[in-house]
Amino acid sequence: MNTQTLQKIVIDALEDVKAQDIKVFDTARLTSLFDRVIITSATSNRQTRALASSVAEAAKKNGGHVIATEGEETGEWVLVDLGDIVVHIMQPAIRQYYNLEEIWGDTPVDVELLPQSTRPVQPVPPLDLRFDSND
Numbered sequence: 001m002n003t004q005t006l007q008k009i010v011i012d013a014l015e016d017v018k019a020q021d022i023k024v025f026d027t028a029r030l031t032s033l034f035d036r037v038i039i040t041s042a043t044s045n046r047q048t049r050a051l052a053s054s055v056a057e058a059a060k061k062n063g064g065h066v067i068a069t070e071g072e073e074t075g076e077w078v079l080v081d082l083g084d085i086v087v088h089i090m091q092p093a094i095r096q097y098y099n100l101e102e103i104w105g106d107t108p109v110d111v112e113l114l115p116q117s118t119r120p121v122q123p124v125p126p127l128d129l130r131f132d133s134n135d
Contacts, residue, residue: 001062001063001064003035003036003084003085005062006059006062006064006082006084006085007024007036007038007085007109009058009059009062009064010038010055010058010059010082010085010087011024011038012058013051013054013055013057013058013059014038014040014051014054014055014087014089016054017047017050017051017054018047019040019041019042019051019089020040020041020042020043021040021041021095022038022039022040023038023039023040023101023105024036024037024038024109025037025038025039025101025104025105025109026109027104030104034081034083034084034085034086035084035085036084036085036086036109037085037086037087037088037100037104038085038086038087038088039087039088039090039095039100039101039104040087040088040089040090041089041090041091041092041095042089042090042091043091043092044075044091045074045075045076045091046075048075048076048077048078048089048090048091049072049075049078051078051089052069052071052072052078052080052087052089055080055082055087055089056069056080059082064082064083065082065083066080066081066082067081067082067083068080068081069081075091076090076091076094077089077090077091077094077095077098078090088100
């Protein structure tokens with residue numbers, strides 16, 4: 001399967017499970033290991049795992065191969081290695097901390113995405129559980 005076809009399958013699988021802030025980078029001239037890196041955000045551990053599962057199932061269904069999946073135990077950052085494409089599914093705080101876009105972002109690929117797929121995810125602030133003595 002060619003890279004563009006696999007890329008479309010991955011993006012469709014991510015959008016089916018409501019991935020946000022999807023970015024695609026052409027890495028062919030940076031490394032011979034893979035041609036694309038796709039980075040996306042998820043709002044919870046459960047969604048991170050669901051996105052990884054959706055990508056793996058879609059690739060297999062269309063004749064692709066999943067070489068490895070890492071990080072499903074914690075669900076904060078799941079990597080799906082499809083050979084020519086490596087998919088990073090991250091929660092916003094992890095994504096911001098590691099800033100993979102800076103490493104791989106030299107050559108972004110212009111892809112057509114759904115509007116919700118381009119929306120950045122904001123980290124959820126912690127709950128304020130302090131009690132007011134006047135209550």
